[in-house]
Amino acid sequence: MKLIKTMPILAMMFIMLMVSCKDKDNNDDDPTPTEDVAPTVLSTLPENNEMNIARNHNVVITFSEEMDPSTINNSTFTVEQGTADISGDVEYSGVEATFTPTEAFDASTEYTATISTEAKSQKGMNFEENYEWNFTTGGSEASIEGIDLGASGNYVILAKTAINNSGTSALTGDLALSPAATSYITGLALTDNTGYATSAQVTGQVFASDMADPTPMNLTTAVENMMTAYNNAAGRSETDFLELGAGNIGGKTLTSGVYKWTNTVTIPNDVTISGSSTDVWIFQIAEDLTMSSATNIILTGGAQAKNIYWQVAGHATLGTTSHFEGIILSMTGITFQTGASINGRALAQTAVVLDGNAVTQPAE
Structure with missing residues (x-):
């Protein structure tokens, strides 16, 4: 009777032993979990075959894993245009390597x-x-086409809501305000004439909508043309430089x-704009443009202010005694702090504020 009762127990133990042996046999076929593999x-x-990359x-x-930093360098991480090597610096951090070109890439x-097979992981495994x-x-x-200012290009200052001046300014070129009336032009001591006004501070004429x-x-x-020019500048899609600096x-x-920023642009030190007399610059700025005091924009190589366009969605502020070059197309306002000067135009969809400034229209 005891033998009969123990038989099921023995059968169960036999089954468990067989299962254990089968698992062992399966595990013998598994690769060791510590086996090293090549990095990937x-x-x-940019991604493979990505287009329209900023220069x-x-x-x-x-x-896929940490690499041996000594093997991530200009020999193992290269960029070429055809068969020509591109000069640049290689930096490695974490699991990322970055190639920074010495000069901007060519357009289009x-x-x-x-990354070559000489690059190794920390475990010593090559690609x-x-x-x-x-x-x-x-x-x-090809050469970039300039912005057609239309009738707005007849004015050195054009605003919609106000032109306010403090101190004594020297303004060379015509001024215009519309749809606001003459009363919103302040600080220039206007003398009324038929269809225009004059001022001792303006070498030119002053116009207003009334x-x-x-x-x-x-x-x-002129105002319609100013807004069209702004939209033209903002809409240029062939970006050369994105988020520079x-x-x-x-x-x-x-x-x-064509330069594009999705934030504010600051000019804390002198900037050089270099190119020929026919070259064009278009700066697309999604927020404010702020130039520090006593800083300068310097033109070299024949670059001309009439071919430089600053499209500013926010407010443009030129610091005390700073000097600016180019045409400002601002959706908001333009403020010249004390003694600031510009060789160009100030075209604002709200107000232009002056404080003893020299504003000169660019040579054509």
């Missing part, structure tokens, strides 16, 4: 980036094969092209 690429910036874009590669050009990817820059190889015909119609057209362009030399 998780992602790249100042860095090239970034993200690895395809480039090839490569199994070279990893390559391509990207193409944006911008235009003056005699044909001034009101002329100013309506994270918005701080002090100390930089700017070659011709």
Whole structure:
């Protein structure tokens, strides 16, 4: 009787032993969990075959694991245009390597980036094969077309709501205000004439929407043209330089092209704009433009103020005794602090505020 009762127990123990042996046999076929594998690429910036890349874009590669930093350098991480090597600096941190070109990439050009098999992981494992990817820059190889100012280009200052002056300014060129009336032009001691006014501070004429015909119609057209020019500048999509200097362009030399920022742009130090007399610069600024006191924009190589366009969605402020070059197209206001000067135009969709400034229209 005891033998009969113990038989089920023995059967169960036999089954458990068989299962254990089978699991052991299966585990013998599994690869060791500590086996080393070659590193791989998780992602790249730009992505493979990505188009319209800004010419100042860095090239970034993200690895599947930490790499041996001594093997991530200009020999193992390269960028080429055709068969020509591109000069740049390589930095490695965490699981990312960044290639920063010494000079901006060419416009509308395809480039090839490569991480070679000489790159090793921290475990000493090499890439199994070279990893390559391509990207193409944006911008235009041809000359950039300037902005048509239309009738707004007849004025050195054009505003919609007010032109306010303090101190004694020296304004060379015509001034205009519309749809606001003459009373919103202050601090210039105007002398009324038929269809225009004059001022001892203005080498030119002053116009407002409530003056005699044909001034009101002329100013309506000028304001419409100013807004069209603003939209033209803001709408240029062939971006050459994106977020240059994270918005701080002090100390930089700017070659011709379309520049775009999604934030505020500051000029804390002198800036050089370098190019020929036919080169064009378009600066698209999504927020404010602020220039520090006693700083200058310097033109070299024949660059001309009439070909430099600053499209500013926010407020443009030129600091005390600063000097500015180019045409400001502001959706908001333009403020010249004490003694600031400009060789260009101030075209604002609200007010222009002056304080003892020299404002001179650019040579044509």
